[in-house]
Amino acid sequence: MRHIRWLRRSCLFPLSGLLGLLWLTPAPPVLSAPHLEDRIVAVVNSDLIMLSDVKRELAPEQERLRKQHQGDELAQRLKMAEYMALTKMIERRLQLQEAKNKGVDVSDQEVKQALQQMKQQGEQVDETDPFTFRNVRDQLTLLRVVDREVRNNVMVGEAEMKRYYKEHQTRFALPEEYTLSQILIRPRPADGTAEALEKARIALADLKRGEKFEDVAVRYSDGPNASRGGRLGLVRQGELMPAIERAIAPLVPGGISDIVETAEGFHIVRVDERTPKQFRPFEEVKFEIQGLVFQQKSEDVFQSWLVNLKNKAYIEIKF
Template identity: 35%
Template sequence: MKRSILIPYALGLVFIILMTASSSAEVIDRIVAVVNNEAITQREVDRFLAPIYEQYRALYYGDELVARIEEAKQKVMEQLIEDKLILSEARLRNIEVDETDLDGRIGEAIKRAGSKERFEAALKEQGLSLRDLRARYKDQAMVRKLIDQKIGAKITVTPVEVNNYYNNHSGEFIQPEQVKLRNILIRPRSEAGVKEALDLAKDILIRLQKGEDFAALAKEYSSGPNASEGGLMGYVKRGDLLPEIDKIIAGLEEGSISDIVQTPLGYHIFKVEERSERKAYALSDVRHDIEEAIFREKAKEKIKSWVGDLKKNAYISFK
């Protein structure tokens, strides 16, 4: 599960929220498309792609990786355009949002994170500030309110439906055991450089075992995409990584460091920062999510038709 602590279910054709654990805050924020008066930035695209990219890098290589990423990018762009179409319409209609509702959503997010400290850490990992999150919640609320006015008035979600959904989809509301990881990756520069890369990895491992700071060494030596963050990968669960890595991580305690792990990417050293135990969310914790999921399914076709009409009259430009 890629960090669905902060922002719960979206509305299907509205607001992709792909929470990920290791999206970088260091993204060039340029405009890639404009939908009416709403801009889609590179930061938005990259933030939604980041968890997909990290997952795909552990599963695919070469041309297949490139093709998978391009396919995901196209889907993200299509979804963002639809999101912005509805948001633009909501602003045009001067849809207002109750600020106390936003306070409540922030409070729910903190509760689900387990503590304010973990909530703030998750925000940081995703390159978000509290202000960013609040603005996202506000946009989401504006969109939902507009959909309620246009379509939702004809759609009801009853407490019985919510209870039945929770009971019939209990597996969806379990947070599996997660591990917060750091990683140092040493890539051979060429076939001839394999021994040199392995020797460097061995030297780094010895320095770590003597007590040197993992994050500092990751920033200095790692070739991984998260090197600038001290090798921080965020929270991962079993199955997110390559099987040979999963097996090793499963045997590490909090604070411990792995031996050198060889994969097609190079030589890895991992550190387990924290373990989060498996837990099931109570109905009260996920009621809002379930209501959104049921509403989404009922509204899907009506929203699709409505968004199609909005698109016909919209200004859409790619930069």
């Protein structure tokens, strides 16, 4: 049975109850009293979390929030950020403790190599700063313990990949393709919109009387492919202007659109060929699916592992 025992100005309870308590209990402004000296704000098993640790963790988010919000909205978001920062720190301490218990370690040389890589990638890092050194060591340790305790235990079978492919097939769809021809009539001069529209109507009327599209295009079109009968060639769904895409959506091969107005002028479009939407075959996307399923399963296993760590731990929060 979950229990909460109040000890003066602190509370001792299973960590599995931490999130609920943080969100449901009004919290004093831990970070809003700059006159307070550094002190313990939480005990995670045998580890201490200091007020200065929380301030350092929260500083970038505080800066971001102060640029975007103000007044009551800012105060509310800062309080929420405090809860999230403390929760994140507690979870990180639990994982680092588990790494120590399992004998997972990172050498000084590995930390130095990681710092060098960060510098080569353009990051500003101070290798002499003890906090930076410790933070990089912690990050490497977290990666290593999660690899060992979570990712190494995740397997992805063929049946799972096929099920994912079936349930998310639209993710592997190829865009529909068209072979198009067009007649484009541009207003000339800029105030000649009415004349251009009338010219487009005449062209459309000629097509409805049965004249060949290519002949009408040569006669009327201002498009770059007019001399070739207006042939545009192959285009994929999504590459066309939205108005034209909508106009040709219901057309079968050989179908001709009505007049479509865009910023370029007036278009009459013929669908010469149409390749319906297809799907990449399973064998082609198999390794992509394996990565997606592995990532999904890893997250599920990680959350279960983290919950187990919380259920075994006790935390004392000192307000």
